Amino acid sequence: HRDVRQKVQLAIAQAFGISASSLYLTKPTFFSRINSTEARTAHDEYWHAHVDKVTYGSFDYTSLLYLSDYLDDFGGGRFVFMEEGANKTVEPRAGRVSFFTSGSENLHRVERVHWGTRYAVTIAFTCNPDHSIADPAFT
Numbered sequence: 001h002r003d004v005r006q007k008v009q010l011a012i013a014q015a016f017g018i019s020a021s022s023l024y025l026t027k028p029t030f031f032s033r034i035n036s037t038e039a040r041t042a043h044d045e046y047w048h049a050h051v052d053k054v055t056y057g058s059f060d061y062t063s064l065l066y067l068s069d070y071l072d073d074f075g076g077g078r079f080v081f082m083e084e085g086a087n088k089t090v091e092p093r094a095g096r097v098s099f100f101t102s103g104s105e106n107l108h109r110v111e112r113v114h115w116g117t118r119y120a121v122t123i124a125f126t127c128n129p130d131h132s133i134a135d136p137a138f139t
């Protein structure tokens with residue numbers, strides 16, 4: 001819904017001190033299901049440290065919506081910001097949202113999931129209108 005989209009954009013823009021008119025949805029937006037089965041392709045190897053802007057190209061801001069609970073639904077699978085001296089960890093919980101800038105300042109990785117199933121959604125935003133995708137349509 002456009003009104004909701006505009007409110008979310010405005011809130012995000014205000015939080016980061018940027019103009020709401022310069023923030024657009026970008027791709028890929030994806031749903032992830034992670035369990036402890038063997039990776040079949042390099043794409044399945046979610047646990048490597050990476051920078052989202054490098055991995056996905058168009059990302060300026062990354063948001064993660066978690067749909068399952070660390071330790072209740074799965075073990076391992078915490079999100080780790082790699083920081084010199086002290087890594088900072090986000091423990092996924094259903095409904096928890098994490099939001100951060102997608103550049104090298106936020107190098108991160110996901111711990112390997114040891115048991116259970118971990119669900120999350122990645123939704124990203126760009127400041128470059130050329131990288132934008134259309135608003136989601138609800139039909």
Ligand SMILES: O=C(O)CCC(=O)C(=O)O
Pocket residue numbers: 032052064079108109110120122
């Ligand atoms: O699911 C997560 O916690 C993070 C996934 C991730 O790093 C990514 O999609 O780039």
Ligand SMILES: [Fe+2]
Pocket residue numbers: 050051052108
């Ligand atoms: Fe990432």
